[in-house]
Amino acid sequence: MPDHPVVERFIAYLREKNLPVTAQRLAIAEVLLASDRHLSAEEVARELTAAGRPVGTATVYRTIDTLLASGLLVHHEHLVCAHCGRVEEFRDERLERMTTIVAESRGFARQRHRLVIHGVCRDCQRGGGR
Amino acid sequence: MPDHPVVERFIAYLREKNLPVTAQRLAIAEVLLASDRHLSAEEVARELTAAGRPVGTATVYRTIDTLLASGLLVHHEHLVCAHCGRVEEFRDERLERMTTIVAESRGFARQRHRLVIHGVCRDCQRGGGR
DNA sequence: ATAAATGCAAAGGGTTTGCAAAGGC
């Protein structure tokens, strides 16, 4: 398991902030930064525990905060299929910009946002799905 | 407490759909449709119970669904101040349209969405806050 | 009479927290 360059950057960030570089933090960063699909905190914890590098869910949440603060991890929008439950993640610059504009138009300095869109996915639309 | 015209429309909707016109439904509709600020289900239940027209939270949730289905109530976006906790609600057509477009571009038939923007409100920005 | 709505309390999911124990620096 070669250290991804992003993980190196996380280490650098931790050092810079004088935060302990722990095995858990690195393990969680590895999994989170490498995966392209959606992972729940539970999944991350389970996956790592199965791989012999046990971490608790609380630690996953705490590390996600740190990764977000470092800028190495970014929030995604979520698309949830109301029929089969599938969750798809994506990023959209325009949406991001629009939330900033909308927040500012109401006097808020935007920090972050959370968007979940519910709908029916392609598969389920054509009679398929669970 | 004069029956707001919107409540009349809710009654019409219920009749049209052959749904029972209950005291709870009307009470909840009154509070929800009259208020301009954000009310949690708990708040609605508490407020009505205090006013001598007790309703359970479950019923509030169920009635919200009905009101949404009727089109008399619409979802709002939320702006949450990270500093003082204030919650501001608003609607934005453009945002709404964009979520539809974005969902469709990924093969999803959009049904609804939930957006929460976190930031710092005007008051808290200028040293104010809590 | 019948079908639906209600209320309660339990269950659920996703996340946070308190505190003793472990571990980085």
Place this chain on the structure above:
DNA sequence: GCCTTTGCAAACCCTTTGCATTTAT
């Protein structure tokens, strides 16, 4: 050694659900 992180379980928030009871029609 000091200070932070970790892990666990409990606490939390918000919402849904199961089921016996009440109610509109």
